[in-house]
Amino acid sequence: MHRHALVCAGSRVSTRNLLSSTTILQRAFLRAGVDARLVVSEAPAHGFWDDPRLPESKETDGYMAQFLDDQLSRHTDRTHGAAAGPAVPGAAPSAWVATWGAAMVATDSLGAGPGLAPEAAGLSLREIVHTSVGGRLARVWLSNRFGTQPLRIGAAHIAVTANGSDIVAGTDHALTFNHRKSAVIPAGAEIVSDPVASEVPPLTDIDVSTHFPDRTHVTTEHADAQQISYAAQGDVVDAPSLTGKSTPINSWYALTGVDVRAPGDSAAVALGDSITDGWRSTPGRNRRWTDDPAKRLAANAGTKSAGMLGVVNVGISGNRVLRDGWGPNAISRIGRDCANRRAGPSAGNEGDRRDADPLSRHRLLLHGWRSGATGAQCMEKNPSQLAAHFDSGDHLHPDDAGYEAMANAVDLHFFLNPPAHALACAQRPDSH
Numbered sequence: 001m002h003r004h005a006l007v008c009a010g011s012r013v014s015t016r017n018l019l020s021s022t023t024i025l026q027r028a029f030l031r032a033g034v035d036a037r038l039v040v041s042e043a044p045a046h047g048f049w050d051d052p053r054l055p056e057s058k059e060t061d062g063y064m065a066q067f068l069d070d071q072l073s074r075h076t077d078r079t080h081g082a083a084a085g086p087a088v089p090g091a092a093p094s095a096w097v098a099t100w101g102a103a104m105v106a107t108d109s110l111g112a113g114p115g116l117a118p119e120a121a122g123l124s125l126r127e128i129v130h131t132s133v134g135g136r137l138a139r140v141w142l143s144n145r146f147g148t149q150p151l152r153i154g155a156a157h158i159a160v161t162a163n164g165s166d167i168v169a170g171t172d173h174a175l176t177f178n179h180r181k182s183a184v185i186p187a188g189a190e191i192v193s194d195p196v197a198s199e200v201p202p203l204t205d206i207d208v209s210t211h212f213p214d215r216t217h218v219t220t221e222h223a224d225a226q227q228i229s230y231a232a233q234g235d236v237v238d239a240p241s242l243t244g245k246s247t248p249i250n251s252w253y254a255l256t257g258v259d260v261r262a263p264g265d266s267a268a269v270a271l272g273d274s275i276t277d278g279w280r281s282t283p284g285r286n287r288r289w290t291d292d293p294a295k296r297l298a299a300n301a302g303t304k305s306a307g308m309l310g311v312v313n314v315g316i317s318g319n320r321v322l323r324d325g326w327g328p329n330a331i332s333r334i335g336r337d338c339a340n341r342r343a344g345p346s347a348g349n350e351g352d353r354r355d356a357d358p359l360s361r362h363r364l365l366l367h368g369w370r371s372g373a374t375g376a377q378c379m380e381k382n383p384s385q386l387a388a389h390f391d392s393g394d395h396l397h398p399d400d401a402g403y404e405a406m407a408n409a410v411d412l413h414f415f416l417n418p419p420a421h422a423l424a425c426a427q428r429p430d431s432h
Helices: 016-033 057-080 291-299 299-307 330-339 400-407
Strands: 004-010 035-041 096-101 123-130 138-144 152-153 154-164 183-185 191-192 205-212 220-222 229-231 247-249 257-259 266-271 307-312 362-366
Touching: 035 057, 096 138, 096 266, 123 257, 138 183, 152 205, 183 191, 205 257, 205 330, 266 330, 291 299, 291 307, 291 400, 299 307, 330 362
Parallel strands: 004 035, 096 307, 266 307, 266 362
Antiparallel strands: 096 257, 123 205, 123 229, 138 191, 138 257, 152 183, 154 205, 229 247
């Protein structure tokens, strides 16, 4: 097992006690075999916690980004047996690109118990997601990562969303798994469907409908999806509409990814907490800050020519960097939720998402963990506060306009000429 820690210390008062305890902590980490690095910097109200524009803020963020970059490279070396930079000679890059994805948590991850998980006894879920990259072949990832018993899928379909639970006529396609309409996901596992000839438009809502025939609880979800999906009784995965016979839900259950076959195209993955997750944006309107860069990438001649078109959001509200909370800690998620997000070809059982060089056509964005890390556009004269016209009301999360301002602050050149495994990094645990 490889363990890592970045110890940050800062103070504007006496540093004797602080640095003594911090250096003791670092030495304890080192004795335990943890790669621990100590960074000492200015702190409130003159340091990197208050204003991300200060030189010492940028310097400290750079240390943190380099630390995460080093660990990511080591993770890739361990997992894939290859250098994290150039692809393995002779290995063809995958033509599959993640057009949408979400990070999963256990439904009882806040200790509230399994009662939060819906009982899927003959239930069908029609889950709405928003694409970034388009393609003519699609496949779907389903997860039972936090399940303690196998999860049976009776049937699954994919279609383009018309409005609400309605689908566009002629776009509905049945999904198969190893050429069968049903599948069983083992506890702790994920599966991927067979490729289906389904035209998936870019920047469009699509729906994935799944039927759960057994009496069981779906214990793997992405909560606070900022998207309205639907639950209905019976096997209605191919119904053109669920209006009048369904209940709205605001989580994605079991559904963790949609890939399209798009040779030459790539995707960026955004890792973060509730600000990346789009908390307090308007549900169903796709107003998270990560939704807008996909539009800009598609409209920009440089990124369009380079095939840099996809943006996948793996933010988790309440997520923390080093400790598990609502979901696994962010460092542990870099491999599963980011580096392995887009896969090589698979035949429909538990798949291997890894390419020979899984990051060769990904860009990894680590955002969040700083209440003020929403860019200068979202700040008042006091850089630790959101501007009133970008404040959703809790003084921590932006509203739709604030998220749009964040998206507009993203420099698209980052996607064309990034450093190795480039990380746009900020920090500080989210309070939501």
